[in-house]
Ligand code: DOR
């Protein structure tokens with residue numbers, strides 16, 4: 001049994017850094033494990049243009065300066081929040097800035113801070129989609145219909161049929177990432193599609209099935225969107241992630257909310273995994289005997305899809321039994337990390 005493994009430093013291709021104290025908190029955990037991260041734009045004031053993206057990036061770098069004197073240890077890869085009124089000029093400006101790497105599509109009202117999300121993609125965003133295809137900038141999709149008449153467990157598969165398939169027909173070379181893919185249907189779509197489609201996979205969707213949300217009582221810290229699915233889907237995701245297929249890569253969707261907002265009569269969606277993301281992914285890969293594919297999933301496939309150079313630094317992960325704390329506190333914040341109370345075998 002090996003005592004440690006060293007891999008090229010991973011990237012988190014889907015991260016919610018938030019702002020203010022929460023930003024300091026999440027960044028502190030992130031930089032220990034990741035050299036870069038794709039930063040989600042769904043702040044309460046969404047990052048809908050390049051000016052806001054540049055200002056948000058500055059605040060991340062400012063926070064980084066407080067944590068680590070050396071700003072080169074981490075690079076935030078900014079994204080723009082797509083709306084029904086985003087213009088092609090805005091997209092071109094974003095590309096020109098050199099700091100925006102993708103555009104995020106939230107269907108209106110599908111999840112946290114998606115109130116400004118897209119109402120009618122094909123009617124309102126065709127020119128933007130055409131531009132994204134032309135400049136090879138990825139479109140990152142929260143692939144769930146927001147029609148609340150559709151069963152919550154079916155919202156991803158319905159979205160694939162209703163939106164992704166027609167989108168791909170209209171824009172055959174558009175780079176698409178199905179974010180936090182959570183179903184067999186989503187994975188099968190990626191398998192069936194050309195080189196321009198990929199998917200990120202979170203730790204929670206591979207560690208747990210939906211039973212955990214209701215095990216012995218209602219457990220809000222396992223509530224995220226897309227919601228956890230049944231065991232069949234979980235196993236299918238693990239197989240895709242650990243197979244070495246280049247279309248699947250690491251994206252934690254680490255989405256912290258203070259305990260007061262989670263343990264609430266209308267609790268927020270999101271699991272916080274930045275605290276120990278790599279240890280969690282290690283567990284998933286070790287349980288199926290595929291540790292040798294972790295580096296591809298965590299450090300190569302994402303960078304390759306985004307046409308970024310692979311990282312030069314390395315990360316060593318040690319076999320070291322550790323218990324995940326029930327709560328982490330920072331200033332006035334209290335966060336319950338994913339896998340709280342569980343014993344993990346690896347740490348960094
Ligand atoms: O669980 C989630 N939390 N899913 C999302 O899509 C958004 C995220 C958040 O920002 O809290």
Ligand code: ZN
Nearest residue numbers: 014040253255
């Ligand atoms: Zn997310």
